[in-house]
Amino acid sequence: MQRYMLTESLADFKGTTTELSGEHFHHIKNVMRSKVGTKVYLTDPNRHSFVAEIISFTDQTVLLKWVSNEERNSELPVEVTIASGLTKGDKQELIIQKATELGANQIITFASNYSVVKWDSKKVAKKITRFQRIAQEAAEQSHRQQVPMVDHFNDLKTLLDSSKNYTHKLVAYEEESKVGEKSRFADTLTKVKSGESLLIVFGPEGGxxxxxxxxxxxxxxxxxxxxxxxxxxxxAPLYVLAAISYQFELLN
Amino acid sequence: MQRYMLTESLADFKGTTTELSGEHFHHIKNVMRSKVGTKVYLTDPNRHSFVAEIISFTDQTVLLKWVSNEERNSELPVEVTIASGLTKGDKQELIIQKATELGANQIITFASNYSVVKWDSKKVAKKITRFQRIAQEAAEQSHRQQVPMVDHFNDLKTLLDSSKNYTHKLVAYEEESKVGEKSRFADTLTKVKSGESLLIVFGPEGGxxxxxxxxxxxxxxxxxxxxxxxxxxxxAPLYVLAAISYQFELLN
Structure with missing residues (x-):
């Protein structure tokens, strides 16, 4: 069953109908070729999530009625932010897609000393729009109740300033792996409580x-x-997110 | 420091020299443009691993002398085999590369009911050669002491027959995730002892x-x-391997 992540609130959807237009309408009508009677999941930005049924189409819109509230929670119990030094195009897109599937709450790219890719401000806006779209599609496909926020910082200083908002802060460092450091990541996870936030920084290709x-x-x-x-x-970011899911969703 | 995974034994390398030709010679001379005095890691198929130093070149060969034995062990303490229902080309290659980085001992692809890709026997040989090469490069890059074996089975029956050789056997099943099953994977990992083998089967895109x-x-x-x-x-295979590494290499 297809899921659509909406940008409008559905807080009062129960027992009523809602009309979709634009890209969601296009996807339902032309991509999925869904008919009247087809059920879909609708999720709003505040994690309200429902089963809805298509009841009619116009040229530009589709009307859906409320069927049931969705009880399932598919969000990680801790808020994980991935901050990765800007990598080459397809690698960065892979990080966005996979980190979304694996439950990241927020994904930040930042210009790092060894990043070979450089973005001017015009490119940033275009890239963020594209990344946010990749995150939305991955969130729908993996049946999350939330689309991760995607952001870009032009320097490490902006990242350092914003890091004050997080409960726990880690940085994955290759030199630590080389000297056999292996306890701090797991130690930190055992300290993180449900609802707390964790920011983890990763380097680009050159570290x-x-x-x-x-x-x-x-x-x-x-x-x-x-x-x-x-x-x-x-x-590395995928390893970390999978381990966090294993620790908090399967092991506990 | 670059690593080269050799196909010949280096059991008696200590205190001596060894000569490389073919693709390793080409990589050292023409890709890395390494000079006399450069140090590299050499690893043989039996996990013997050394630091070696380039002492001379001929037109076709490079001569290296033993410097030291490498003490580091970068292999997972359990032998994990990933068997994935054949997926589309680039996805399959991503699985091979990432499963190698994450420590898989063996990677099997098999023709599954919902696999959209079909291979004839001629294609199988070509694909396995390519996959084995991806595994070798990923093993070198991630500094493993072993290149995972890559294999392809034409049907599930062959996989079922070969599964008798493994201590523990799991299958990742989307329908279990949907009904909230979340204890069996972690339960199995707590039962696996160092040196034992674990086979995990995954579906293709359609499950x-x-x-x-x-x-x-x-x-x-x-x-x-x-x-x-x-x-x-x-x-899914990357999630499983990351969780296994976390359980056995970081948490324990």
């Missing part, structure tokens, strides 16, 4: 510079290794 | 058929969910 690591540590970030194998820039 | 699930269960496979979000065919 983080020592200067960046020093600045992150000064801001309270804990450096950690992710096991004995060296993970690529796009693999 | 596994009920008939396939029934046959797997009859052979002793345990169906399990992987949390509340629906993971794509290429994401």
């Amino acid at each position: 983080l510079s020592l200067n960046e690591i020093t600045q992150l540590q000064a801001e309270g970030f804990v450096t950690c290794g992710l096991g004995p194998r060296i993970l690529r820039a796009e693999t | 596994l058929s009920l008939n396939e699930i029934t046959q797997l269960q009859a052979e002793g496979f345990v169906t399990c969910g992987l949390g509340p979000r629906i993971l794509r065919a290429e994401t």
Whole structure:
């Protein structure tokens, strides 16, 4: 059953109808070729989630009626933000898609010392729009109740400033893996309580510079290794999110 | 420091020299443009692993001398085999690359009921060669001591027959995730002892058929969910391997 993440509130949908136009209408009518009677999930930005049934079409809109509230919760019990040093195009898109599937609450890219890709402000707006769309599609496909916020910071300083809003702060650091550091990530996870927030920073292909690591540590970030194998820039965030899901959704 | 996974034994390398030709020679000389004095890691098929130093070149070969044995172990303490119903080309290659980075011991693809891709025997040989090469490059990049074996089975029956060789057998089943099953994967991991083998089966894009699930269960496979979000065919194996690494390499 298809899911649609709406930008409008559905707080009062129970027992009523709602009309969709624009891209959701297009997807229902022309991509899925759904007919009257087809049921879909509708989820609003405040995690209200429903089963709805198509009752009629016009040229530009589709009308759906409320069928039931959706009870299932598919969101991670902790709010995880992935901040990754800007990687090459397709790698960055893979991170956005997979981090969304794996439950990230927010995904930040930032211009890092060793990032080979550089964005001017015009490109940032275009890229963020594209990334947000990838996140929306991945959220719908994986049946989440929330689309992760995607953002871009032009420098590490902006990331350091915004890090004050998080309960726990980690940075995945390849040099820690090389010297066998393997307890800090798991130690941190055992301290995180339901509803708390966790920000984890990752380097681009070339890793983080020592200067960046020093600045992150000064801001309270804990450096950690992710096991004995060296993970690529796009693999490390997925490892972390899968481990967090395993710890909080399967093991506990 | 670059790593090269060799196909010849290096059991007696200590205190001696070794000569490389062919693709390793080409990579050292023409891709990396390494000079005399450059150090590299050499790893043989029996997990013997060394630091070696380039001492001379000829037109076709490079001579290296032993520097030290490598003590680091980067292999998972349990032998994990990923068997995935054949997915579309780029997804399948992503599974091979990422499963190698994440420590898989063996990667099997098999023709599944809902696989849209079909391979004739000529294509199988070509594809396996390509997959094995992807695995080798990913093993070198992630600094493993072993290249995972890649194999393809033409039907589920071959997979069922070979499953007798594994201590633990799981199948990731989307329908279990949908009904909230979330304990069997973690339960199984707590039973797996160091050195034991674990085979985990995954469906292609369309999932596994009920008939396939029934046959797997009859052979002793345990169906399990992987949390509340629906993971794509290429994401589920990566989730499982990351969780296994977290459980056995970071948490324990």
